[in-house]
Structures are given as structure tokens and as C-alpha cells.
Amino acid sequence: MKVLVGMSGGIDSSVAAYLLKKAGYEVEGITMLIWKKDSPYPAPVSANSCYCPDKSKDLESIDRVASILGIKHHVVDCSDVFQRSVLEAFRTGYLEGITPNPCIQCNSIVKFGAMVDYARSVTDFDLFATGHYARIREKNGRYELLKARDMRKDQSYFLSRLSQRQLSSVVFPLGDYTKDEIRDIDVSMGFHEDGMTESQDFYGGDYSDLLAVPDRPGSIILPDGEVVGNHNGYWHYTIGQRKGLGVAYREPLYVIDINPERNTVIVGTEDMTHISGIDAVDPVFSSEDHFDDGKVYQVKIRSTASGADAYVHSTPEGFSVDFISYVKGAAPGQSAVVYDGERVIASGFISSRRSIAKQHI
Secondary structure (H helix, E strand, O other), rough: OOOEEOOOOOOOHHHHHHHHHHHHOEEEEEEEOOOOOOOOOOOOOOOEOOOOOOHHHHHHHHHHHHHHHHOEEHHHEEEHHHHHHHHHHHHHHHHOOOOOOHHHHHHHHHHHHHHHHOOOOOOOOOOOEOOOOEEEEEOOOEEEEEOOOOOOOHHHHOOOOOOHHOOOEEEEEOOOOOHHHHHHHHHHOOOOOOOOOOOEEEEOHHHHHHHHHOEEEEEEEEOOOEEEEEEHHHOOOOOOOOOOOOOOOOOOOOEEEEEEEOOEEEOHHHHHHHEEEEEEEEEOOOOOOOOOOEEEEEEEEOOOOOOEEEEEEEEEEEEEEEEEEEEOOOOOOOOEEEEEOEEEEEEEEEEEEEEOOOOOO
């Protein structure tokens, strides 16, 4: 059986290819290029970025690992679909006053979508693999997306929009390993130097650079309309933000809402960030295709958040979440991912929030 491994040049994808070959699979590697030469979007300030014009060092690293393993390596150009489905959607979202998550979109539409489709024109394969920390289990005819063994590295949140079709042909070799174990294997195989650091953001710079819009001065206001500061464009802010507001007030202030039409950023005290519930749209179901009434689920509203206990039920547009205790800073556009223990149940985009503060948001 042949497995095609998405390779970035980093530790995780390199070891994923090694583990699969060690397990007896026929392995080939593939890398997607997402920089478009005539792109209207600027290059990042930092080269340590997924979206970057120069991938020569990454490709050299991949070629070295492929040579050590004795496997073929392919490169496919996914720049058109990445610009259309990720960059343009990102820009549109921010200008609408929401906070999109480009990594989740890229995984479902590009990395596990277009790249896999393009790859079939280059080579034949049975399964697709990456170096993500997550697990998949088949049960009762469904493919369940599960958290990784190493909870510090778990990436199930970012994979939560993979469809049943995608999950049916995907493997995650690192799901049962810790990051320390993977690093040890990497060094022992001579893939990278001991102590190599890894951190690659979607865009190595200020996200607002991707919007390519001129500054537009506006007001920072309290919920009652009192002006407490000024800004250069609402798109420089996101719900829940505290740092960088440039506002002097008797207590810390947080962004609690954004009004694109009026170009205003609404700020409030910490209690005004407390949310009792959210609504989510455009759902993708994973381990199950429904929610159980009265069941307590865990819901993550951002990748770094802990899952908060909540009741969840379906709506015509997606699903509604009622948190048992309040959560802070739910941002429209971000993904709400519903878990039942280690299992991902569903993922949707936050469309609205229900505040527990007296002031209307």
C-alpha cells in the first residue's frame, strides 16, 4: 500500500514519512507551493511563514530527508486555490469585522483537498499522511477524529473541518507519540540538528498587511458611546484583544465588538467579555452526525483555549452552544469545535455571541 506524505521540511513531517516506511508502507513525499508570483498580497516580513516566496531552504531539507529515506518527492503548485480560498477569504473576513482562521481553511480546502487532488495527476497512492498530532479511528462506519496522545501538541482543532471522505483516506502517524519522542527519532535519523527550533505561522508579519487597505482613522468607544481613544482602522483589532489599544482608563479594557460600517471599535471591562453562549454556522460533523440532548460537551472557541463544558443542539444554520460557565472573548469568524472527551464531534464558524453583561453588545 502506498502512502503520500505531505512534507514541509520540518521535524514532524519528516518523522511521519520515516514511521510509515518503517511500518512497511511504500512512501512518497509531496510539498505544495502556495506563493503566487503575481500575487497582490505582500511578502511577509519574516521568512518563517507558510505563505512565503522563498521555500528553497525547506525544499533542500525535504530533498535531504527524502534521500536518507530513499523515497520520491513531488512538488505541486496550489497557489491559485490558496489565494482564492484562503487569502481572499481572510481579507474579506477581516474587512467584515470578523476574525477568520486561515489554518483551518487551508487544511480542509487546500492541504487535504486541492493538494491531494492535484497529487493524483502526479502519482498513484492509497492514503495521504501528514505530521499533524491527531488520531483517526473507524467506528460503526464513521471515521472519528480524535485528540493526540500529547495534549501539548494536539492539533485536532485545526483539523476539525475535515470531511468523512477526507478522513477515510488520511493517516496521522504521530498521533500516539509525544513531541519529545518525535524529536529523538528525528535526531537519531540525522534529519535535523539536535535542538532545532520549529515555529511557522500562517503569515510572518502584521496580518493587516495582507488587507492592502489605507489607514482609516476612527473612534474607540465604550458601549454607551463615550469616545475613549482613536484608531487607524477597525481591521487592526479583534474581539477579546486587550494589549495595544492605546487607551488610558481606570481599569483594563478589552475589545468587545467591532462595527465596520461606522469604523468603530467598542471596548469594555473584563466582565463585558463574558459570553454565555454562541451560535455557529456551516457545520462539519466528524465522530457523530448529531448532538445528544442533555449531554455535556466540551467546546473550544480558539485553538489555545481549554474546552468549556456546554450543552449543544442543532439549528437550521448549524448549532447553538450554551456554556455551563461563562467563556471570554468569543470572536465571530473563529471556529467553535465541539468535543466529547477525546472525540471531535463537530466544527462550525462562530456567527453570534450571547453576552451575560448588562450592557448590550
